[in-house]
Amino acid sequence: MQTEQSLSLANxxxxxxxxxxxxxxxxxxxxxxxxxVTWASGHALGNPSVMLAIVFSLAxxxxxxxxxxxxxxxxxxxxxxxxxxKSLTYRGLGGWMLGVLLTGFYVILYWFPDNLKGLVQLFDxxxxxxxxxxxxxxxxxxxxxxxxxxxxxxxFAMKYxxxxxxxxxxxxxxxxxxxxxxxxxxxxxMMNEPxxxxxxxxxxxxxxxxxxxxxxxGIKNIVASSSHNLGMYFIGFSILMSFIGVPVLTYxxxxxxxxxxxxxxxxxxxxxxxxxxxxxxxxLSAWKFERWMIHSVLVFVTVxxxxxxxxxxxxxxxxxSLSMGFSKTYAFLIGSVFSGVIGTxxxxxxxxxxWCRFGCPQAAILGIFQRKKSKFRITxxxxxxxxxxxxxxxxxMGIDVRSYAQQGQDIVRSSCVGCGICxxxxxxxxxxxxxxxxxxxxxxxxxxxxxxxxxxxxxM
Amino acid sequence: xxxxxxxxxxxxITAARWLRKLDDNVxxxxxxxxxxxxxxxxxxxxxxxxxxxxQDIQPYEPWFWDKNRIQxxxxxxxxxxxxxxxxxxxxxxxxxxxxxxxxxxxxxxxSNKFGxxxxxxxxxxxxxxxxxxxxxxxxxxxxxxxVVVGGGLIGIEMAEMFHSxxxxxxFLVREKxxxxxxxxxxxxxxxxxxxxxxGFDLRLENELGEILDENGDGKADAVILKxxxxxxxxxxxxxxGVSPNIDFVKNTDLKVNRGxxxxxxLETSVPxxxxxxxxxxxxxxxxxxxxxxxxxxxxRMMGETVAYTILNKKIKYNPGIWFNSAKFLDIEYQVxxxxxxxxxxxxxxxxxxxxxxxxxxxxxxDKNTEGVVGFNLMGIRYxxxxxxxxxxxxxxxxxxxxxxxxxNFDPEFFTEYENEIVQVYNKTFNKNLQLKTKRGLSxxxxxxxxxxx
Numbered sequence: 017m018q019t020e021q022s023l024s025l026a027n028x029x030x031x032x033x034x035x036x037x038x039x040x041x042x043x044x045x046x047x048x049x050x051x052x053v054t055w056a057s058g059h060a061l062g063n064p065s066v067m068l069a070i071v072f073s074l075a076x077x078x079x080x081x082x083x084x085x086x087x088x089x090x091x092x093x094x095x096x097x098x099x100x101x102k103s104l105t106y107r108g109l110g111g112w113m114l115g116v117l118l119t120g121f122y123v124i125l126y127w128f129p130d131n132l133k134g135l136v137q138l139f140d141x142x143x144x145x146x147x148x149x150x151x152x153x154x155x156x157x158x159x160x161x162x163x164x165x166x167x168x169x170x171x172f173a174m175k176y177x178x179x180x181x182x183x184x185x186x187x188x189x190x191x192x193x194x195x196x197x198x199x200x201x202x203x204x205x206m207m208n209e210p211x212x213x214x215x216x217x218x219x220x221x222x223x224x225x226x227x228x229x230x231x232x233x234g235i236k237n238i239v240a241s242s243s244h245n246l247g248m249y250f251i252g253f254s255i256l257m258s259f260i261g262v263p264v265l266t267y268x269x270x271x272x273x274x275x276x277x278x279x280x281x282x283x284x285x286x287x288x289x290x291x292x293x294x295x296x297x298x299x300l301s302a303w304k305f306e307r308w309m310i311h312s313v314l315v316f317v318t319v320x321x322x323x324x325x326x327x328x329x330x331x332x333x334x335x336x337s338l339s340m341g342f343s344k345t346y347a348f349l350i351g352s353v354f355s356g357v358i359g360t361x362x363x364x365x366x367x368x369x370x371w372c373r374f375g376c377p378q379a380a381i382l383g384i385f386q387r388k389k390s391k392f393r394i395t396x397x398x399x400x401x402x403x404x405x406x407x408x409x410x411x412x413m414g415i416d417v418r419s420y421a422q423q424g425q426d427i428v429r430s431s432c433v434g435c436g437i438c439x440x441x442x443x444x445x446x447x448x449x450x451x452x453x454x455x456x457x458x459x460x461x462x463x464x465x466x467x468x469x470x471x472x473x474x475x476m
Numbered sequence: 477x478x479x480x481x482x483x484x485x486x487x488x489i490t491a492a493r494w495l496r497k498l499d500d501n502v503x504x505x506x507x508x509x510x511x512x513x514x515x516x517x518x519x520x521x522x523x524x525x526x527x528x529x530x531q532d533i534q535p536y537e538p539w540f541w542d543k544n545r546i547q548x549x550x551x552x553x554x555x556x557x558x559x560x561x562x563x564x565x566x567x568x569x570x571x572x573x574x575x576x577x578x579x580x581x582x583x584x585x586x587s588n589k590f591g592x593x594x595x596x597x598x599x600x601x602x603x604x605x606x607x608x609x610x611x612x613x614x615x616x617x618x619x620x621x622x623v624v625v626g627g628g629l630i631g632i633e634m635a636e637m638f639h640s641x642x643x644x645x646x647f648l649v650r651e652k653x654x655x656x657x658x659x660x661x662x663x664x665x666x667x668x669x670x671x672x673x674x675g676f677d678l679r680l681e682n683e684l685g686e687i688l689d690e691n692g693d694g695k696a697d698a699v700i701l702k703x704x705x706x707x708x709x710x711x712x713x714x715x716x717g718v719s720p721n722i723d724f725v726k727n728t729d730l731k732v733n734r735g736x737x738x739x740x741x742l743e744t745s746v747p748x749x750x751x752x753x754x755x756x757x758x759x760x761x762x763x764x765x766x767x768x769x770x771x772x773x774x775x776r777m778m779g780e781t782v783a784y785t786i787l788n789k790k791i792k793y794n795p796g797i798w799f800n801s802a803k804f805l806d807i808e809y810q811v812x813x814x815x816x817x818x819x820x821x822x823x824x825x826x827x828x829x830x831x832x833x834x835x836x837x838x839x840x841x842d843k844n845t846e847g848v849v850g851f852n853l854m855g856i857r858y859x860x861x862x863x864x865x866x867x868x869x870x871x872x873x874x875x876x877x878x879x880x881x882x883x884n885f886d887p888e889f890f891t892e893y894e895n896e897i898v899q900v901y902n903k904t905f906n907k908n909l910q911l912k913t914k915r916g917l918s919x920x921x922x923x924x925x926x927x928x929x
Contacts, residue, residue: 091673093806097640098526178806180889299537395917397885398860400801400810402772403486403535404519409528418535439887443803445810445857448885452917454927464861467780468791 033085040081047074051135060137068138072163079167083174092178094441096294096410104364105291111364119361126352129153146202161284162198165190168287175290181436181449185276189283197280208243212250215278217257219317220378222346224254226321227328232343234324262378263385269451270392271382272434279378281371284360285412286435289368293437296367296414303414306374306431313350314380320346350375369412373431383430391451392434394427396420399465400446407438407447421446424465477502479786480563480576482553484508485517486772487753488582490779492546499787504545505574507565509552511606513538517584518772520609521633525640549574558729558746578748578786581725581736582779585718585754585770592714594687599696600712603634612637612711619643621709623699625684626716627654629802632667634713635676636805646677646707648684654804657817660838662827663854664817667804669833674805687712718770720755733757735768740792742782750786752778762794764814771800797864807834812863813850815840823849826873826904828897830855837897841873848876856893857885861924877901877909882923884915 033041050071054060061067087095104110124131132153139159143151169190176182192215201211218225228234239247265273275282296302323339359371372379386392394417401424407417413431417438420427427447439447455461479495481488484506492504519533541548551567562575587602589595601611612634622638624631627649635645651657653664654671671678685700698708720735731737731745735757742750753775757767777795784791802809815838819825824843829836835855841848847870851863862883866876880894895911902909913919921927 091670091806096525096527100529101526179887180891181887184889300539395885397857398799398864399773399776400799400860402518402801403516404522405516405528405532405535406519406522409532422535436887443808444801445808445853445885448857448887450888450917452921454918454921465776467777468784 036081037085040078040083040085043074043078043081045078047071047078050074051138054134054138055132056134058131058134060134060140064138065141068142071138075163075167079171083171087171087174087177095175096441099291099294105294107295107365111292115362115364118363119357122352122357122361125153125157126356132156146199147205149205158198158201161280162193165193165280165283165287168290169283172287172290176440179436179440182440185436186286188277189279189286192278193280193283196278197283204246209246210238210241210250212238212246213280214253215280217254217262217378218321219258219314219381220279220281220376221254222317222321222351222377224251225258226324226343229328231332231340232324262382263389266382266385266392267390270390270434270449271379271386271430271432272392272449274382275372275379275433276435281355281359281376282433285363285368285372289363289412292363292368293412294367294409295365296369296373296412298408298411298414298416300416303416306414309374310376310380310383310431313354313375314377316342316346316350317377350377367412367414369414369433372433373413379431379433386432387428387430389456390428391453391456392428393450393459394420394432394438395448395450396424396426396464397444397446397448399424400444401465402444404443406441406443410437410441412437417447420460422465423463425463426460428460478575478577479504479580480574480578481506481580481582482508482563483582483584483753483755484510484514484548485582485584485753485775486514487584487775487779488580489514490776491580491582491752491783492779493544494780494783495786496544496546498783498789502787503547505547505549505576507549507551507553507563507574509550512548512550513541515606517604520603520606521637524609524612524637553724556725556728556730558749561748579750580782580786581722581744581749581751581755582753582775583721583724583755586721587714588717588719589714590716592684592686594689594696595714597687597689597696597712598694599710600687600714602714602718603630603637604718612713615711616641616643619710621646621707622711622713623648623684623707623709624713624715625699626714627651627680628715628717629655630718631713631715632671632804634715635671636674638711639674639676644677646679646709647671648682648701649678649680650683652681654678654680660815660817660819660825660827660852662829663809663836663838663852666829666833666836666854667807670805670807684712718754720757720768720770722755741785741790742778742793743785750782752782758793765795765798769795773799797867799860799864807855808853808857810853810858811851812858812860813840813848813867815850815852824873826897826900828893828900830893835893837893839873839876839897841876842870845870846872846874848873851883858883859885859920862920865924873901874907874909878911879913879923880911881914881916882920886915 100106135156136151136153139151139156142159143149143155169186173183173186196215197213201213205211213221223233226232226234228236235251238250276286320342323342327339354375355371362370401421403418403422405418407421411417412435413433415429415432417427434449436449439449479502481492488506492506495502495504513534514536515533516535522528523530523533551565554564554566556563562573565572565574585604587604599615601608621644623646624635625648635647638645654667656664683702685702687696688698688700689695690697696712697710698706699712700706722732722736726732729746735755736744736751737757737759738744738751739759742752744751754770761767774795778793781791781793797813799812822843823840825838825840827838837856838852839848840850848866851858877898881892884892884894892915898909898911901907
């Protein structure tokens with residue numbers, strides 16, 4: 017039957033787009049084109065403020081028009097028609113082109129930021145407004161990132177407008193991106209404070225627990241660069257969150273309180289990444305690779321942090337080159353290549369959460385708590401599963417949800433970020449994300465679709 | 477022991493899996509003409525609609541079968557010699573004899589055809605087998621209109637499939653209202669409205685007269701309705717029900733009627749031959765159950781049951797309290813217990829419908845005992861186990877209503893409508909009941925496990 021895959025590739029019907037929708041796509045395209053031209057030419061075209069206003073207006077207008085035609089003019093409900101027919105969402109030409117563009121942007125951002133001069137100039141007025149500093153490549157990146165989350169967040173919310181869990185979750189994740197990862201850091205910068213992110217903690221933000229000093233960025237630098245002595249409080253908050261906030265909140269709500277409600281990486285994945293969620297690998301071998309990989313990264317960041325502290329106590333006498341070697345390798349391999357270039361650049365190829373699934377050390381810790389001690393689980397509704405596979409297909413974390421649901425077993429997986437899409441796409445109302453402490457240690461014991469137990473009939 | 481299973485649908489595969497779970501040594505062979513690997517039949521529509529690929533509707537990865545030592549044989553069973561316990565099988569390149577110790581027949585259904593003129597033309601297909609999906613795909617290119625005949629679960633799926641590819645659909649429903657032999661009038665009317673909202677050309681009380689091949693190329697190009705109206709179309713979907721797929725065992729020693737006749741142990745008239753799933757006709761069905769129940773869930777339960785029986789842990793097939801589910805375009809449907817299109821004389825029913833006309837709750841109860849008998853849900857999800865326990869215990873309607881939140885299975889933050897149906901009861905019976913329990917897992921666990929504190 018493998019040859020019959022052609023079924024899903026041959027879509028004889030053109031994707032129907034209305035005139036307004038084409039207009040919306042055109043507006044978005046012009047907006048992106050202006051950014052690309054600015055990037056390529058190396059300087060802002062005309063007055064940066066005017067150009068920036070045009071770029072954003074076109075993007076916003078285009079998104080609204082597209083969403084209106086794509087979702088709002090149709091009955092509420094699941095909108096996955098043609099996900100595996102479209103080149104953009106099923107690794108066709110469009111997908112690969114977008115992948116190369118995003119990956120290229122990350123490579124330039126990390127290693128050749130001088131080539132972003134044009135964009136930096138373009139965003140200068142905005143940077144002066146928000147931070148009272150001239151723009152740099154990271155401000156450009158942060159602004160593009162946040163506006164993408166907001167615009168695609170709107171698209172996502174309208175796509176799932178019948179689902180209040182999705183609406184509230186999307187409101188939360190976009191709020192944290194805008195407030196905690198953009199406005200507050202910008203404001204802090206304006207106040208000449210370190211641009212601290214309240215929504216990231218060690219180990220995802222490994223610098224918040226590294227000693228810091230002359231050789232690498234860390235606690236000492238954050239404290240030293242704070243002109244109002246706020247640095248100590250920031251560090252205190254991040255340590256509190258790393259060691260108390262994370263386990264306590266995960267006990268009550270599962271990993272989702274962070275990964276799909278607060279985290280900025282999660283925010284991008286849930287909004288910009290949503291059209292690509294079906295591309296995650298569901299095979300057992302991918303799961304094995306995932307467990308090996310993500311825990312290796314966790315060990316890596318822990319060892320790096322420990323070495324830096326040991327070195328700091330020994331005043332660099334013994335471990336200087338070793339700990340710095342670890343630190344630099346981590347920053348390059350994990351901080352840049354994995355989380356940025358692969359994690360986001362490869363959205364259209366690997367799906368939206370490959371960093372969260374295979375790399376993020378924060379996700380690894382949250383996952384351990386979720387599996388070992390949490391009230392959270394996805395409940396399977398008795399024997400109602402029809403093994404259709406929508407849940408597994410649309411799981412961005414590549415969890416084979418169906419393999420549990422068809423046995424009537426509740427789902428507790430360390431990688432589950434609680435996005436709730438499995439529950440949304442289930443055509444038979446089988447899955448529910450929920451919390452209870454009553455059966456916390458036996459959450460997955462029962463198999464309800466099993467019919468017979470010990471020779472007696474268990475109904476169902 | 478060598479067990480041969482004919483058919484790799486949910487019934488046959490469940491039997492194979494349980495045989496392996498319960499016994500490490502039994503030799504298991506699953507024979508199927510339809511496809512190499514087990515797939516979810518109910519999910520065929522999603523492949524056509526581009527929600528999933530063909531491999532996504534296969535619940536097990538290809539290595540699963542080797543690992544569990546379940547041999548898959550692609551071929552067609554031509555005949556069975558029950559006395560010699562041997563089958564004649566043709567595969568793509570050979571014909572061979574295959575012997576067994578125990579045989580499970582799980583050949584499923586085939587789409588009904590009622591002798592219409594033109595029913596065997598190219599472009600006239602049901603939707604049951606993988607090959608039906610392929611036929612739909614083959615005929616999609618350049619298709620200007622599809623006519624779907626039959627207002628049931630498969631009909632509305634087929635109509636939705638074409639609609640997803642922007643192909644206009646005419647949907648012929650013989651009855652006055654969609655699926656009204658199963659759905660009570662209000663729910664049925666809801667689905668009529670929803671079908672029209674999606675822009676299908678819904679023709680109620682309309683039947684197919686004949687299918688035409690006007691240009692004589694062997695392909696359907698129009699239908700004539702019984703009303704005389706002619707509709708041009710390039711595809712005719714015949715979704716007027718299914719019946720057991722048992723032609724290959726007709727006129728043998730095996731007792732068949734509409735389906736393969738089995739007793740309560742799923743044993744056929746021939747020793748060591750069992751039958752499960754859609755192809756079965758149960759000789760003495762349990763009260764309130766039909767002899768042929770061609771649904772996913774019964775196939776799965778029979779598959780598990782027969783594995784026990786074959787391994788000498790003989791057990792009666794007992795499907796328990798009826799449940800089923802479907803999705804009509806965007807409206808999910810769940811049913812638990814006894815909900816009938818025509819309210820029986822001994823039952824009362826409570827019905828609440830949301831102002832948007834897309835959500836409804838129905839609870840029926842016995843007039844005399846006041847015990848609850850069934851739940852019908854449209855656009856709202858209820859917990860299977862909770863509803864089942866109430867029905868099994870014949871819990872009085874007033875107790876059920878006051879604790880109705882226990883059953884709610886909608887996602888977090890969704891509006892809860894249990895109070896609305898309590899008010900329907902209060903208004904109807906001039907009572908003043910209050911909803912005591914809201915939605916929540918802990919309360920449901922306490923209820924199901926009888927934890928009191």
